Amino acid sequence: MKKRVILCCVTCYLLSAFPGNTGSRLMDSLYCVMEYSEGIINCSWSESPRSRQYVNMTLMDINRGPFCAKDPAKLEASHETWTCSKVFAGHRLYDSIHLAFVPNRSLESHLNVSNEGDVVKPKNLRCEVSLDQTIHCSWEVRQDVADSVDFSLYYQDQSRKEEVCKSTCWQEIPTHLSCACNFTSRPYNNPIHLFNISVGPADPKTSNVLFKICEHIKLQPRNLTINETSKGETFLISWDKDPIEKPDFNYHYELCYWRDNDVKPSEERT
Incomplete structure (x- = not known):
């Protein structure tokens, strides 16, 4: 049977949530990851349309101000998904960013x-x-x-x-x-x-999520060259080093393969 192959970099972790967060539903839905090859931090979150009728929330870096401008990504009956992107500038890979949602009006x-x-x-x-x-x-x-x-x-x-x-x-x-x-x-x-x-x-200085950049990095899979030998029984797989790779990490790769009728393995490691 025909096989398919992918290559995943598993040096860094891709986290689907911020551990230990027990804030509002909005804060619990916050997800951020650094796209290493693009030098961009992408964030997404879900918000109830009914909530937005009463109060608008802004994602803040509590030490630097507004984190990024949001764009609507997906609208469903129960919630709306927002995304935003920030160029990775002024930060190091081992920096931490404290993020919080702040209302646009006084609610005391x-x-x-x-x-x-x-x-x-x-x-x-x-x-x-x-x-x-x-x-x-x-x-x-x-x-x-x-x-x-x-x-x-x-x-x-x-x-x-x-x-x-x-x-x-x-x-x-x-x-x-x-x-x-x-x-x-x-x-x-x-x-x-x-x-x-x-x-x-809640005070953003004491009620925020800690985004550790080095623990939320997504690396792109490498492009593969596949040579078939021995009548489809043996495959020689190779790839070139990505020119953007930097000595910030030790790169380790995992080869994933599956048959046409199998379930495709996930490219994300959690």
């Missing part, structure tokens, strides 16, 4: 401040103090907004140092999430002296 809600009429910001923020000085805060946020924005609760005490309380959320009605957060006032602080309690997007 403050305690005892009404957001009546603004359907995008969290609402019904309320806090109660228990006898053991534990403070329980709860609020609601629209599901479509929470799909793109990861919210946290912030509070300050008399020292004016801002603290963060990571929330837990659950769904009680189809359109909104109910969220809550508990924290304990320090012994020297009277809970009634706490002020500036608010709910807002």
